[in-house]
Amino acid sequence: MVMPGTFSLVLHAHMPYVKKQGRWPHGEEWLYEVMADTYIPLLDTLNQLVNDGVMPKITISISPVLLEQLADAYIKEMFEEYLKERIDLAEGDVKRFQRKKEYQKLAQFYVDHYTNILESFRRYNRDLPGAFRELQDMGAIEVLTSAATHAYLPLLLNDEWVYFQIKVGVETYRKFFKRRPRGIWIPEMAYRPRGHWKGPLGEEKSRRGIEEILEDLGLEFFFVDAHAIEGRRIRTLFSGGETVENDPNWIPRGSVYNSYKVKGSSIVVIGRNMETSLQVWSRDVGYPGDPWYREFHKIDNVSGMHYWRVTSKEIPLEGKKVYNPEMAMERVRVHAEHFSNLIRNLLRDKDESSIIMSPYDAELFGHWWFEGIKWIELVIRRLHDDDIVTLRTVSEYIDAYPPIDEIDLPESSWGYGGKHMTWWNDKTLDYWRKEYDAEKKALDLRTYIRYKNGKKRYIVQALRELLILQSSDWAFLIFTNQAPDYAEERYNKHYSRFLQLYLAVIDNKEISSNDVFSEDTVFDNEVIEDALLSI
Structure with missing residues (x-):
């Protein structure tokens, strides 16, 4: 008899502080877009799953600075205005496209879409953090914290400010969720061990390991990218599409299918599973590049609506064909089945203590990949009550299978080159x-x-x-x-x-x-x- 291993879908939700710091193209609309495209559709989907008797068991990290903005009275008012504006623009397109029935149908689709988002926002009493808290309190999801404003922790000059960032993050989490967080998403999966440190401006000093500060603040686990654990045995593809550099520190230390205690501490670490991540992140083979999915980069020059599909990655924007939501949903079903089978196949020969931890930026789903929220729903439905896979939050997995082995982690991140180059250049x-x-x-x-x-x-x-x-x-x-x-x-x-x-x-x-x-x-x-x- 095959004993089921664990699949943990981990989403990281974050937006920088944009309140009263510009509107468009840079500023508040970044936040309003992902509230409408990602956070509210995700809440709707999670609640629908629960109502259908399917506990999603996803783990979601919400950055403290994002929580604060979602709860801000000004942001709530302006978000409602944003939705009303989108509805008006889509209604204008319905009239404008009288002689272009394909476009008119899509315009009405957007009228209905944004109307539903507004109704959901009000149904949640305009309190999105509270809606996530309810799901956590019923055991449907787990919510993690992060550093207060998503600071790049390994490059901060003083350990005091690393502590400060995480301390503010922990206390802000407690404010919204009425409990202490067990885990943390360290921003950019950026880790630094104890030892000698040299910074961007030539500063040198002895530093504490990130895990020591997490331990001081009562946290229990965090995540790193695959190469920090599996070294150069794998070809690691990052969110930007670059392979790791040939770093002698990246030697095989363990497996991403296991959890470990960071050497000398009680803090647990789990590595990103790359086989599953590539199916979504990769610009070459990832699902979002399917020809039938909605094209993110081309928008209508009057209303700003998206009326086109990917068509082909080789075709310039002016050659994109009209989006077809029904065909896109057919592809979602195919890709959800493919991903579910991938999870099953990867766990089939593993023991019951194995885990596939698949982490993604939450905003990829719904915002960048319009159909992504529906894909999440179908994956969860397919893996629910599976005989090879058990859906668990990360804390549930650690409670069921506490790590035995220790691991000595190298400095790393999930950015360009696997270290700090994206932020230090x-x-x-x-x-x-x-x-x-x-x-x-x-x-x-x-x-x-x-x-x-x-x-x-x-x-x-x-x-x-x-x-x-x-x-x-x-x-x-x-x-x-x-x-x-x-x-x-x-x-x-x-x-x-x-x-x-x-x-x-x-x-x-x-x-x-x-x-x-x-x-x-x-x-x-x-x-x-x-x-x-x-x-």
């Missing part, structure tokens, strides 16, 4: 100079918050600016050239605001402008103050 050195300067100055504020209570508001706001400055998104957007000007504007703004607040504290001066306090409102004052006093 010639284009990002100015960012790190300013971030490091802010880190050094911020350490002074520990003394001032104890003895200059009249400036507590300024101190807390300065730390809020530091947190936003530390977001890994700015370096990523610069390196990938997706929005370099916006990223540079953002990190310079938050660095400047930090300096203004810092000097006001040091020199005991007042700040005349209130913009900094009204625009950057993420995280509770008490959470920030408590985290500062604990480092």
Whole structure:
């Protein structure tokens, strides 16, 4: 008799802080798009599964900065306005396409789609964190935390700010989910072990391992990319499509089908399963590139709706054919069956303590890959009550099969080249100079918050600016050239605001402008103050 192994689908939901920081093409609409395309459709799907007697058992990490924005009154109001605007635009297309019936049918499809999203948002009382909490409380899903603003932890200058980022993340999680998180998604799967460290600007010092700080804060597990465990035995393809460099530190240390304790600690680590990840991530063989799926990059120049399908990766945008939702759903069924069989085949010859942990950015599903949420639903339905596969959250798997063996992990990430190149390169050195300067100055504020209570508001706001400055998104957007000007504007703004607040504290001066306090409102004052006093 075959004993079933474990499949854990892990989604990581994150958006940088965009409140009142631009609207389109860069800014708040990034958040509104993924709320409409990913988060609400995912909640609808998970609840439908539960109503049908199918417990999804997915694990989802929601970054603390995203949680705060989803709960923000201003963001909620503006999101409703965004949905109403989309409905109006789609209704305008219904009239505009009177003589183009294929397009008119799609326009009505979008009217119905955005109307349903608005109705769902209101059904959840406009409280998306609360909707995820309900699913966790009933045992349908597990929610993990992350670093407060998704900082790239291995490259932060001081361990105190690594602790600070994770501490704020843990306490923000407790605020929304009324429990402590068991696991964490370390941003970009970026890990650094204990030992000698050399930073982007030539700094050298002895550093704590990331797992030591996780242990201090009561966390139990995290994830790394496959090469950190399996070394060069596999051809690793990253989200950007690049293979790992020939690094002698990447020797085979274990298997991604097992969990391990990080050497010298109680922290559990599990590696990304690449065979399953490639089926979704790969630009060459991944499902989202199917000719029948909706084309993300081509939009209508009047309404901004997507009316075309991939057609072929070799065809330029002007040659794309009209999207057909019915045919796309047929391909979803085929791909869900293919993926489910892949999971079965991979686990068929493994023992019952084996796990396939398949992690993805949540926004890939529904937003980038429009049909992806439906694919998740069908995969879960096919693997529910399977005789070879057991669906489990990551904590359920660790509880069932606690790791025995230890592993000595190398420095790694899931970025370009497998290390830090995406965030540490010639284009990002100015960012790190300013971030490091802010880190050094911020350490002074520990003394001032104890003895200059009249400036507590300024101190807390300065730390809020530091947190936003530390977001890994700015370096990523610069390196990938997706929005370099916006990223540079953002990190310079938050660095400047930090300096203004810092000097006001040091020199005991007042700040005349209130913009900094009204625009950057993420995280509770008490959470920030408590985290500062604990480092």
